Amino acid sequence: MKKLHFGLFENAQANDSGRATWRHPENQRDQYDTLDYWMTLAKVCEEGGLDFLFLADAWGWAEVNGERPDIASVEGLDLPRLDPFIVASAILAHTSKLGVVMTGSTLLEQPYAFARRMATLDQLSGGRTGWNIVTTGTADTAVKAFGVPMVAHDERYEMADDFVRLVYKLWEGAWEPDALTKDKQGNFADPAKVHTIDHQGPYFTSQGYGNSAYSPQGTPVLFQAGASPAGRAFGGRHGECMFVGGGTVEQLAAHSKAIREAAVESGRSADSVKVMAEFRCIIGDTKEDAQRRYDEVLASQTPEVTIASYAWFTGLDLSAYDPETPMTELHTELSQSQVSRFAGLTVGDVLKDWHEHGVGSKAFVGTAEEVADHVIAMAEGANLDGFLLSPVIQPGSTIDFVEKVMPILRERGVVAPSEGSTLRERLTESTSPTLPADHPAVSARAYESVTAAS
Numbered sequence: 001m002k003k004l005h006f007g008l009f010e011n012a013q014a015n016d017s018g019r020a021t022w023r024h025p026e027n028q029r030d031q032y033d034t035l036d037y038w039m040t041l042a043k044v045c046e047e048g049g050l051d052f053l054f055l056a057d058a059w060g061w062a063e064v065n066g067e068r069p070d071i072a073s074v075e076g077l078d079l080p081r082l083d084p085f086i087v088a089s090a091i092l093a094h095t096s097k098l099g100v101v102m103t104g105s106t107l108l109e110q111p112y113a114f115a116r117r118m119a120t121l122d123q124l125s126g127g128r129t130g131w132n133i134v135t136t137g138t139a140d141t142a143v144k145a146f147g148v149p150m151v152a153h154d155e156r157y158e159m160a161d162d163f164v165r166l167v168y169k170l171w172e173g174a175w176e177p178d179a180l181t182k183d184k185q186g187n188f189a190d191p192a193k194v195h196t197i198d199h200q201g202p203y204f205t206s207q208g209y210g211n212s213a214y215s216p217q218g219t220p221v222l223f224q225a226g227a228s229p230a231g232r233a234f235g236g237r238h239g240e241c242m243f244v245g246g247g248t249v250e251q252l253a254a255h256s257k258a259i260r261e262a263a264v265e266s267g268r269s270a271d272s273v274k275v276m277a278e279f280r281c282i283i284g285d286t287k288e289d290a291q292r293r294y295d296e297v298l299a300s301q302t303p304e305v306t307i308a309s310y311a312w313f314t315g316l317d318l319s320a321y322d323p324e325t326p327m328t329e330l331h332t333e334l335s336q337s338q339v340s341r342f343a344g345l346t347v348g349d350v351l352k353d354w355h356e357h358g359v360g361s362k363a364f365v366g367t368a369e370e371v372a373d374h375v376i377a378m379a380e381g382a383n384l385d386g387f388l389l390s391p392v393i394q395p396g397s398t399i400d401f402v403e404k405v406m407p408i409l410r411e412r413g414v415v416a417p418s419e420g421s422t423l424r425e426r427l428t429e430s431t432s433p434t435l436p437a438d439h440p441a442v443s444a445r446a447y448e449s450v451t452a453a454s
């Protein structure tokens with residue numbers, strides 16, 4: 001079995017994935033807007049030996065039939081939130097090993113400025129950054145807010161492809177890794193190692209010099225979580241680490257296989273992509289104790305929350321459908337995986353058992369030993385490289401996992417050693433902080449072919 005990597009799912013807002021958990025007496029997530037909250041969490045992650053803290057992000061807001069329901073404000077479901085890049089900056093400044101993965105939208109960001117922002121954080125952190133590439137599943141309200149045109153689901157992936165090819169040129173091709181000599185008796189930068197880029201894509205163009213020098217990793221570690229056919233093809237081409245949502249071992253195994261096949265189709269090896277499954281658990285001293293703790297969380301939910309959250313991610317109003325409608329008959333131009341992951345269920349099933357089938361993954365409830373057994377069984381059964389821990393109560397759920405489950409997993413010898421100072425070295429077991437030769441970003445080092453030819 002592969003040695004496993006662990007990251008923590010977080011969100012710079014009061015709830016996660018459209019669940020209303022902030023009211024729980026032990027949950028400190030409503031403190032997301034304080035530095036103390038993030039510093040406590042960063043310390044727990046770093047000292048607990050997690051590889052990274054992941055900051056999810058979404059633009060837009062929940063809208064059911066054109067209106068933002070009051071429940072969205074009453075429960076703080078979608079808004080307000082903080083900028084993940086600025087939160088990341090604080091976390092990176094207060095840690096020395098932990099990676100931080102930020103979510104950035106290829107529909108809404110401006111690639112030239114985005115490239116500099118990522119390079120800055122990679123530089124200042126000594127190469128501890130990752131980018132979760134999203135096409136923005138919540139696009140319909142987000143485009144209204146940004147005043148930009150709506151782009152259909154599959155076309156958003158073509159746009160993403162253009163976006164990444166431009167930022168690859170800026171990160172990999174504009175400044176050679178050893179361009180900065182900072183020699184007070186000689187040059188600050190070697191002019192022969194500073195290049196112009198030229199990108200004339202269908203969506204983005206850029207010509208001239210890159211604004212930042214080569215950072216420790218060059219390109220931040222590339223994360224992706226698209227689950228639709230277009231999303232998987234994109235992930236297979238560009239992703240180094242793919243997140244998959246929850247599901248049965250069989251569903252996860254099929255998903256993990258499809259992602260690796262997509263990588264092979266793009267000329268990369270099946271193992272060049274790390275597949276990490278979102279994992280949510282509630283740990284108790286006994287199974288009954290864990291279940292009681294989970295019931296307390298569920299008690300604070302209402303079906304209106306699910307309807308609002310589902311509409312936010314898909315634009316669809318579940319309450320408007322005949323309950324017998326198979327979920328797979330629904331169609332959306334927003335997040336298609338929020339439809340396909342419910343294959344086999346009807347709209348009524350999802351609404352009836354909404355807390356289990358909601359937008360996030362189903363929680364595993366048990367003792368620390370049972371959680372460890374389950375994690376190992378899932379990893380073996382689905383050929384996973386690791387897990388993205390999706391805590392229910394913060395920071396308690398994360399503390400429970402790192403203090404109670406991680407020691408058992410370590411004792412069983414299944415935790416990756418995570419050596420190296422950059423996120424790429426820790427996650428991919430590579431001895432180099434930069435991308436491997438089979439990644440498409442490497443061809444953006446146009447100067448290499450010039451040097452080789454001359």
Ligand SMILES: Cc1cc2nc3c(=O)[nH]c(=O)nc-3n(C[C@H](O)[C@H](O)[C@H](O)COP(=O)(O)O)c2cc1C
Binds near residue numbers: 056057058230244245
């Ligand atoms: C663990 C995980 C984390 C995700 N984080 C985000 C996020 O932060 N922002 C976002 O817009 N989408 C996020 N997504 C959604 C996907 O990135 C993807 O955009 C969405 O599934 C729609 O694409 P698809 O229709 O190809 O699946 C996440 C998905 C998973 C499984």
